[in-house]
Amino acid sequence: MIRTVTYEDSLVLNDAFDDEQQTSNDDDKEPFHGSVYDDEAATLTSFCITSNDESPSRSISDSNFPRSTDTSKSAWIADRQQLDNDSDSPTWHLLKRPHYGTNGLEYPLLNENRIEGHRAKVKTNELKNKESGISSGFLLPLLISAVFVLSLTAIILLITVIVLTTKNGRISEITDANCSTNIPRFNANYKPFRQTMWQNLQQHSDISRKLMSSFRPMNIRDNIRWLSEKVHVAGTPENAHIMRRLAEQYESYGYEVKTYDYKVLLSYPIYDRPNRIEYSDESGEWIEVSNGLGERLGPEEAKLQQADPRGLVYWTAYSQNGTAEGSIVYANYGTFDDYSQLDKLGISLNGKIVLCRYGGIFRGDKVQMAEDRGAIGVIIYNDPFDYAKDNNANKTFPDRVWMPPSGAQRGTLLKTDGDPETPFFPSKHYTYRTEREDQLRSRRIMPNVPVMPIGYRDAVKIMQNLDGPLVPWSGWKGNMNATYRLTGSTRFRLSVNSVTSRRTITNVIATMRGSDEPDRYVLFGNHFDAWIQGAIDPNSGTATLLEMARVLSSVSREIKWRPRRTIMFCQWDAEEFGLIGSSEWVEEFMKPLQQRAVAMINVDNINGNTTISVKAVPLLYRAIVDATAKTPSPSSSGHRAGRMTVLDSWKFYYPKGPVAGDKSIPGISIPGSGSDFQRFISYLGIPIADIKFECAPVYSYMVYHSMYEIPWTVENLVDKDFAAMSAVGRLWLELGRNLADSIIIPFNVLDYSLMLNDGVVKMIHQLEHIGINFAIGKTTFTSMIGNMRDALKRFQSSAESMQHIIHSVNRGQEAVTIRQAEMLNNRVQNLERAFIFEQGIYAERTQYRHLVFTSSEHNDYSGVLFAGIMDPAIRWRNAYASGDLSRANHWLETVKISFTKLQYAIESAILTLNLQGFY
Template structure:
């Protein structure tokens, strides 16, 4: 390299750039000046060369085979459990017990019976809340038959004074506010004090009183055996044993002309014996449990069809004749009134310990005094409204995880349903806040039902209207009716949900100090300690979970639509319910005084519901346990077999051994298929193996349809129930699987000889239908082979 070149490279930046610029300028001038006529030729040559190269490239491209298109259905999907756990922790942190208490105050500010302006106003306010949080809100309106008291003329009970011939008042049918000023102010609405039972017949009857314990069939049989006449009498019965509607129906069938119901202090008083609300969480003697007497679910005028304008209706006279509505007047009274009535009886003292209770009076079976019962009740067709608010899922929007509760109450309903509703609102709020960063995989649907207290009417009408849509889209229903304590969960659910509920409870801290001091640090710890034995024999990992019966909206989703459902409550230690149920004392003061002063227990329920909801909505595989369902069915078949053997039905039902062997075989096949699909789901959930989209859909479709496989509308005489395993017992308070089989067998055992053959035929039909349902469920669960 020459010296000048070295100097050029090692010189300053300015020197070598200047040298280059001079050279380029001179060269350009030379080309333009000396060869002006050759510039077009150069451009043409360049274009011809480029075209030739492009042609060669295209020819080569045509001859090269294209790569195969990417098939999205071949892509592997993997579970991200850590993300769901993290989401759950963040959502739990956002839940505020104080905010839930604030919601209860406005939810329970007024008396809001279904079909009233106050309840409609409350529902509209809820709709505005959800809209403000970004939910897609829909209203579903129906016109249904409801029942109301005369608030200015309460029901009364009088006794005839034999000496003067005057009627003396025993019950004014009215309670009064009590306690500190704040409590009295919250109870001050005159409607709060009125005692009534919905759908009672209107009218006045006169006669002597007969005491019939709980009003069960066996109780009336005992009176008959003792030669105590019920026909033409007013029957006094205490709550418990069977539902209100069954009590009235049984009294009617025995010829009674009226019914008086009361809450016995033995069941509704303080565990310590001090029946003294407001200093104790017990029902005082001057108030009652209100409730409905409807012998159906849903609007009685439109059974099996939604109460829409184009649907035909049945008239009330026919409904009373059919027995859907009571034909005799009935009213509840406080235990103070019940004690006065007992003291006015002069008949036989009951010797049965099971017929005695906590009244401050001797329990007598009858008397000679004449009483007059006056009930002022009206039927009225009123508008009701349901709210359905949806947060759309980003991957599976047509699969719905539903969370629901009713809005209506008998009085102000601060416990039932406001505690559950307020907790539900807090869950919806935190999910809406989190949706900016993490939308759910599946849609989450919040539901608020109307007229639940009258007979699950709002939810029933919606299911009757939307049943086919639910069949295609519903994953599960979480029902949160109320919170009546601060210690332990009380849960009723289908077996498919046992595991996801337990997992959710494990991730919620127990806020109660006494529970924590005793080493029960999570909600699951307390649930297992207080709740009782596991529903699956030999599995100590599960807490006690009851059968999904009970008179709340979840029951309709199971027995009518086959949607896996759970009913969630929280109770105090040692209590299965609460004594102030449906009383005038269900006001915000009571919630803060006896349930949760700081809202911690309410926040705990909200956190539990949140965890369960996000798991059902976000896990790649829907977290159902088919194996638990199969195991539970096997256990219940063992109970059924023992029941039938005890009744000696096997001696009378033809081919009994063949029929029951077929049930057992079908159960075994279902258990094998359930184990296989659970194993595949477990591999995916533990991220040991991915899954293709078609296989994922196949797994989820099968899991979601398990509950539907046990629907059989032709098995029941009523169109209101379809589920062979979980449709409710005729005795509403009974908890039994296979109620259709169990009760048919019991009916056969007590039936007249002329009726036994038809009951045996029904038994054989029911066994065959259950066998086919399990066989079909087993076949449906079999997965296609993976490549």
């Protein structure tokens, strides 16, 4: 087997020789240098080829040598610099350079004496062969003449090679004409590949239009119908059936499909023993308030889709099994401020059942803070003020999208991401389970009290039976037909029947390998498990992702094109229970993902048709804007108002962008949690975007996690012609195509620096308002802030230089070599990772490692900036106000070290972007 090692290969340090002999595609007729190693003959042949016409001339020297037994996986390659410096001999010197051979053996250094010795030995062998092979004397003159002619020809050809290759300089020098980079920053530091690449803007535009025009909305409708046929909760046979069918669908489109199993701790209701709420009347008899069941509504078609009795049951995952008896305390939305208001009034939660309404924060945070104050149970309901805005029973489901009185929101209460029994490790067969359920409940990662969701049909009965003080704040009053009170003397009984069980969950990953950079991945993410049928959440996203996969595969085959980088379609299991499927996958593949993942673009659901809602990191702001500018708006009312693209509508409804003074970017939220993107950004530092299509200006996805998320609802109330879902598919695919196919990954590093500047300014004002500057010491605090501002200025300067190059290359204004593109892509791809601190943002939140983007400590849904500083600062204030000076000092020290962590991350980001290296 003959294998070739080229000079270019030595620069990029390929892991193995190619299986087929490589040839040069040297269009500019420059020298091609390399060496050929013959495994069988143990011969390394070095060569130099120049082409002035179709017949190349060659200068060849052979060296025979035995293989070493050293298995250090390095091979010897030819170095053309040495050839240029040796004017006496055209022979290549063999110098040691790290290069991996397929046989895993190292080839020894051949010095000048050994080379000459081998050459002499070869000549001796050749003479012996000639003497033994010539039997007739008349052949000798003929042979001498032939040798003379060949030698003369070789000398002439060699002179030609030298003249041509030195005409514009030495062989070892790659001139600007050969390089054509137009980027002098590179030329001063090293010699890049000769062949350059230009961004083909017309080709990108043509492919983009082809992809967008290939969507078939009715395919999305059909996908939603089969995805929503049955209740498919994670860990059940019905969900396993969905998983298998998804895998088959992707395989039918031609993708490489793999599945990944994990055994995780899940929670379920006992469906034939629904949860209940009762109250005791004056005679001591228990009167039913809620039977824990919803009500089938709508026309016959809709009712048939609600036929499964499991869909009627009200429940929340990971609630403690058991019964609680006590009086009720109403806590509004159950936020930190709401509980603080009750504390100020002297209303204790100890031994009480808390009634709070959905909204504002994550349901698990409502329960955890109630339990921290001694509550023995929690009831959560949908108030019509939030979920039925028109306050009219005839304007709720099935007539409108508002939540009907019997509608209740299911959901998880888990206060961690991933399998709670195996933090930091994937739940594989080899994994030791470090946590037990009793430990998790004692630390309130899982509730230690019974919790039940209900509709306002039942909540109004509770409020009507309270006889305590009236609610004094207008913001605490909802729209139920009852007087809102804080407490009452009536005794209530909450009964919850639930179990926990280890079940197998399975992720499905469908892959299209990239043509040029297959080891860089752009991920499309969506989950496929649901609380009931899940026609909106998640099936609207799942159905759209399937159509995207069909379109990409079809267009790829039709026009013989694949994106430069690999695209992965990721279907996550058990998202609803706490981002479990995606978290386990992230933990299993953490190391390769940190090295290879470019971005993760997530769509959880599509619940409206007016505008998009976006959470994203600054690196992706411009790429999202570019994709929305190319995507036609699905809103007919928007068209009548002149808003023809998704970008037009987005700017109209969310005009205030995240970058101060820049109106070209509409409103984008800080990524917190709430869907599968969370672990990619907060744990690995992989840039993310989370996109939804919704109604505006009034949010109208009120049947969220209820039994009314059925195909009938989508087809009649949400997206009748599936134009919104098709628009999301076009936007989603175009964004991914741009990330996967641009020569330089189209991140905007300058936006990152600008956002950091704005964020630090706001953080300083908040810290000064809290009073942390005086606690640290004014001089010390001023010095800390000065250091950080200096680092931010240097970061912005580096970002501006890098962004100019990225913009010029991706706009087709400058060319780069393969090596230069690799260098640039490595830098921009690793920028987000610079803000990951592996030990966690602080000791109490080790699973959150991103120093800039993290969810709020008191609201897992909400994203905040610099939580590693702001969380401890708020804790310091509370501890100091309560007189707990020991805890206050602890949190003050945490603030100080968190400043160091953030400064260190900014300095690391500067070094990551630096084109001159870090020395």
